[in-house]
Structures are given as C-alpha cells and as structure tokens.
Amino acid sequence: MPTDAAEPVSEFSPPRLAVSQLKRIRRIVDAAIALAESGGFDAVRLRDVADASGVALGTLYKYFRSKEDVLLFAVNEDNEQLLRILAARPPESARATERLVELFARATRGLTRRPNFARAVLRAIAASEAASAVQQAAFHLRMSRMIVAALRGEPADAATPLSELVGSERERLIARVLQHVWFSSLIGWASGLHPIATVMERMQETIELVLEGG
Amino acid sequence: MPTDAAEPVSEFSPPRLAVSQLKRIRRIVDAAIALAESGGFDAVRLRDVADASGVALGTLYKYFRSKEDVLLFAVNEDNEQLLRILAARPPESARATERLVELFARATRGLTRRPNFARAVLRAIAASEAASAVQQAAFHLRMSRMIVAALRGEPADAATPLSELVGSERERLIARVLQHVWFSSLIGWASGLHPIATVMERMQETIELVLEGG
DNA sequence: TCGCGAACTGCAACATGTTCTAATTCCGAA
DNA sequence: TTCGGAATTAGAACATGTTGCAGTTCGCGA
Numbered sequence: 001m002p003t004d005a006a007e008p009v010s011e012f013s014p015p016r017l018a019v020s021q022l023k024r025i026r027r028i029v030d031a032a033i034a035l036a037e038s039g040g041f042d043a044v045r046l047r048d049v050a051d052a053s054g055v056a057l058g059t060l061y062k063y064f065r066s067k068e069d070v071l072l073f074a075v076n077e078d079n080e081q082l083l084r085i086l087a088a089r090p091p092e093s094a095r096a097t098e099r100l101v102e103l104f105a106r107a108t109r110g111l112t113r114r115p116n117f118a119r120a121v122l123r124a125i126a127a128s129e130a131a132s133a134v135q136q137a138a139f140h141l142r143m144s145r146m147i148v149a150a151l152r153g154e155p156a157d158a159a160t161p162l163s164e165l166v167g168s169e170r171e172r173l174i175a176r177v178l179q180h181v182w183f184s185s186l187i188g189w190a191s192g193l194h195p196i197a198t199v200m201e202r203m204q205e206t207i208e209l210v211l212e213g214g
Numbered sequence: 215m216p217t218d219a220a221e222p223v224s225e226f227s228p229p230r231l232a233v234s235q236l237k238r239i240r241r242i243v244d245a246a247i248a249l250a251e252s253g254g255f256d257a258v259r260l261r262d263v264a265d266a267s268g269v270a271l272g273t274l275y276k277y278f279r280s281k282e283d284v285l286l287f288a289v290n291e292d293n294e295q296l297l298r299i300l301a302a303r304p305p306e307s308a309r310a311t312e313r314l315v316e317l318f319a320r321a322t323r324g325l326t327r328r329p330n331f332a333r334a335v336l337r338a339i340a341a342s343e344a345a346s347a348v349q350q351a352a353f354h355l356r357m358s359r360m361i362v363a364a365l366r367g368e369p370a371d372a373a374t375p376l377s378e379l380v381g382s383e384r385e386r387l388i389a390r391v392l393q394h395v396w397f398s399s400l401i402g403w404a405s406g407l408h409p410i411a412t413v414m415e416r417m418q419e420t421i422e423l424v425l426e427g428g
Numbered sequence: 429t430c431g432c433g434a435a436c437t438g439c440a441a442c443a444t445g446t447t448c449t450a451a452t453t454c455c456g457a458a
Numbered sequence: 459t460t461c462g463g464a465a466t467t468a469g470a471a472c473a474t475g476t477t478g479c480a481g482t483t484c485g486c487g488a
Contacts (some may be wrong), residue, residue, distance in 0.1 A: 018455080036447065056467045058448085067445065072460085126340030130406025137407065172428055177395055177420050184394035192344025193351065206391050213427045214384055232485080235435085259474065270437045272478085290465065 006189040025063055027053035029077070032070045036120035044071065044120060047060075065131055071124035081112055083142050087158040091150055097211050099150040104182060105201040108145075111186070112196050122190040125183075138162055140179065147175040174210055181206045215233075239277055241267035243291070244283045257409040258285065258334060269273035279345060284391065285338035286349040288331075296324055297356050305364055311425050313364040317394060318417040321357075325400070326410050334402040352376055361374040388424055395420045 017025075031052035035044045044068055050057045064070045091102040111118045128136065141162040147158035148167035151174065157166075167175065185199040208214060245266035251260045260281055264271045278284045305316035325332045342350060355376040363370035363379035364389065371380075381389065399413040422428060 017377050018465095020454090024466095033452070042444095047444075056469090057446090059466055062484080067218065082238075116435085123341055124473085126401055126403055127337055133406050136405060137404075173419055173423060175421065176416065177391070180398035180420075181391055182396040182417075183401075184398045187340055187351075187397075191342055191350060202265065205387055206394075209387060209391065209424060214387065234484090238436095251429095254476095260476085261474075270439090271476090272438085273436055275476070276435080 001157040009164045021063075024053070024055055024059065028055060028060055029065065029070065029074050033074050033114075033117060036071065036074075036117040037114045040114065040116040041071075041120040043116070046070075068124040068128045068132060069135075071121045072128060072132050075111075075121040075125070076135055076139055078110070079139055079142050082107060083146060083156055084158050085211055086146050086149070086156045088155075090153075090155040096151055096153065099153060099208055100147065100178070100211070101204050102147060103150045104178070104207070105147075107174065107182070108186075108196065108199055108203070112189075118186075119190045122186055126187060143179050144172065146171070147178055150174075177210060179196045180204070220362050222224045226294055227270065227361070231380040233279075234346070236269060238267070238269055238273065239380050242274055242277065243284065247328075247331060249425050250285065250288075250331040251328045252330065255285075255334040255337045259331070262286075277328055282338040282342045283349075283352065284344060286342060286346055289325075289335040290349055291340070292324070292360075295355055295357050296321060297360060297370055298372050300360050300363070302368045302369075304367075304369040308367075310365055310423055311368060314392070314421045315418050317360060317364045318392070318421070319414055321360075321396070322413055322417070326403075333404045334399070335399065336400055356388040358386065361392055362386070365389075392420065392422060 007143070028049060031049045032044055035048055036053070044067060046060060049070070050060050052059075061068075064073065086103070086106070091097050091099040091106075093102060105185060111121075125136065125139075145162075145166050147157045148171045151167075151171055165172070182203060185194075185202045188194055189199050190198055205214075242263060245263045248266070249262055253267070258281060260274060261271060264274050267274075272283075278287065300317070300320070305313040307313050307316060307318075318412050325335075339350060339353075358374075359380050362369045362385045364380075365385055379386070396413070396417060399408075399416045402408055403410055403413050
C-alpha cells in the first residue's frame, strides 16, 4: 500500500497530489486490476503494470510499497463502492438474518464477479505485512459498519469517518465473527478448496447460528 | 506440498521411500523450520534450506513442489502432534465452553511458541494454491476432530483415518466457524494487526457467542 | 558381483519483485 | 519568465523462487 509519504490512502492523507499524479495513480491501479482480472496474482507483473499504465517502474514504487499494496488499494476502492451502494439501497428484508445473508451475498458476488481479481486481492490481503495494516483496517472498519447497519435494519452510513466506531459490544462481536468466517471462506475458495456457492452457504449457516443459536 | 508422486504427505501415500530418503526429507523440513524460526517466511531461502540440509536444490524440488509446500508439511506435523497430545490429555473442564477455550488456547500457544515459524506457515497456508489443498484439508479435518471431541468432552481420537468424518451437522458447523475465526485472527496477528492475546480473546468471545448465544 | 535405472549433485539459467542511479522533465514560487 | 527542487524515466542490478541439464552415485534385482 501507499507509503506514509505518498498519498493514495484516501482515508489518511491530505490531497497533496497534483492532478497529473492522481491520473498516474489511477492508470496504475486500473492496469493492475485489468491484469489481475486476466490471470490472477501472478499475472500482475509490475513491469507490465508500469508499461500498461505508461509510467516507469520507479514511479510505481514511489506511490506503492509493493505489489500487494497496489492490489490492496484496488480492493479498498471496490469496498468503498459497496459501502456507497449499500447506503443507497440497503437490504430490505424484515428479519436481521435475511438482511445479513443478503449483505454477504452482495459482497461476495461483487467481489467474485471478477474471480481472478478476487483471488489476486485475497492473496494480497493474506500475505500483507504490517505495513499494509492501515489498508486492512480500513476494509475491516467499512465491513463492520455495513454489518452493524444490516443488523439494525438501517441504511449504512457512508459519510462519517471510518475512525468512528459503530455498534454495541455485541454488534461489533457479531461483525467480527462474520468477517472472519467470510474472509477465511474466501481464502478457501481462492485456494481451490471449495466453490463460491460454499462461501454463501457458510455465511448463511453462520449467520443463523450466531443470531438464532442455529 | 509434496507431489502426488513423492511421499511426505503421510495420510495419503504408502511408504515407498527408502530410509535414506526419509532422512533427507527430515533434514530438509528441520532446516526449513529452523530458518523460519530465525526470521519468518523470507528467511526460508530454499538455497539455504538445501545447503543446511545437505541436499541439492533439485532434490528439494523432487520432494516438495514449492516453498509453501515445505512449510505446509511442517505445520501439518506440528498439528499431528497436537492431536496426539490432546488425545492423551484432553481438556478437563466440565463446561464445553471452557474445554473449547482451552483447546484453542493450547493450539494457539503451541503454534505461536515459535512466532516467526508461525508467521511463516500462516503466510504459506494463506497463499497456497489448489495444489496444496490436500494439506490444508488434512489440517482442517484434524482440527475438526479435536473441536468435536472437546465439544463432547471426549478425548480426541488420533487413530482413525482422517477421511472419516466425525460429529453431527451442528457440531461440524460449530467446528467450521471456530476454525475460520481462529485462522483469520491468526492471519491478523501475522499481519501485525493485533497481538496474540487478541487471538485468544476473540476465540473466547466467539465460543461463548456460538455456544451460549453470547 | 554386475549392471541398470532412479536418485542425487552442482550449476547455469530464467522470471519477477525490488532497489538504485544518472539523466531528464516538470511545476510552482519568486 | 526563470530557476531550483521534486518527479519521472530508462535501464541496470540484485535476490530469490523455480526449472533444466549433464554428469555422478546409489541401491537393488538378476
């Protein structure tokens, strides 16, 4: 992920970048996404990313610390969009269980719509070092917000800063558990252990277990 | 992990290896563990592993498909030992909740006793490809067995083959959820998101939530 | 004991993430 | 408009996972 000095982490850095720089970053990220879609983690060769986005390798490393950093940035963008969509059109069901199932169904579909990209970012997340903790934390906080909103049947709040914690102790606990199960299932999918459908089933049964004691 | 042709996956291959070969494999694995302990995933340079174990690089690749494969093999050995220990000395508490908390406390302590090694294998697990699914599945089945045993307050069964599923639907569901939370928390620890103590706390609160509805 | 095929060795080679450098270009403040 | 420092570039260089190969050694069946 971007260095403390460089800026792409939208949550944490003042916009100190010229328009031309923002465009470069955009091209880099888009190129990385395209390559990831085409063949997963290994297909994202940074030389190719640099070529495709028309920047030098050194420039890429100016804005991103590592290959994982680029992919983490991309998935965080994706996740921000999901939050906005859920803020606009929250799950409608009357029962909390169903709202949560729908939330994770949407999140899973959204992510795995581009399966190779999804595999790439999952690998990036799993392998990321302490340096990327900020990105991971942002993702986590955003997901927590969506989960708590779905639990309560309220629309998610895309506006207030991520740093503001939401939910009661118990709501946050449930959010954590569901995120762990989701992430871990997705890793299993990415490793070829089971199909996407299994991820959805696991979320459903976990949600029922946690909310209704099974 | 070892190739289908080569044999270190104890659960799945008849012992077709000469003693000298088994010794080589042992030296390779031991060297990898030692290097992992010293500096984590990156410190396990396969050239160094080969040097330290007195085999050629090509030989190493004859028995293991990749760097991850070596580490997965090592962690599976560790996990087999945990199963044996738990079979001999199961958690004693009267309450299922406490037995499970103890199980995960022991498992977590056992793994993170060598923190750098643990970080290395977690990264290997998370990044492993479909080819390693067998190893991962074995780990999963072993953990499931221990969890179901702890749920019931019985000693774990280290003898019957892993392929034999244990537990009711509900027990297996609980086992899956707990494993997901455990794995995912450990990844968070390995990424520097939180300390080991947090992993223990998360397991405790998850177990309480799942067994007692919080 | 002999001879064969498999296992092993040493080493070179390749791919790709990451770093470094010297030269060039760009941009905003004076 | 001009100037100086920051950004960018091209490309080399390095580390390490992985593969390939030619030659050597080992172990086992006849």
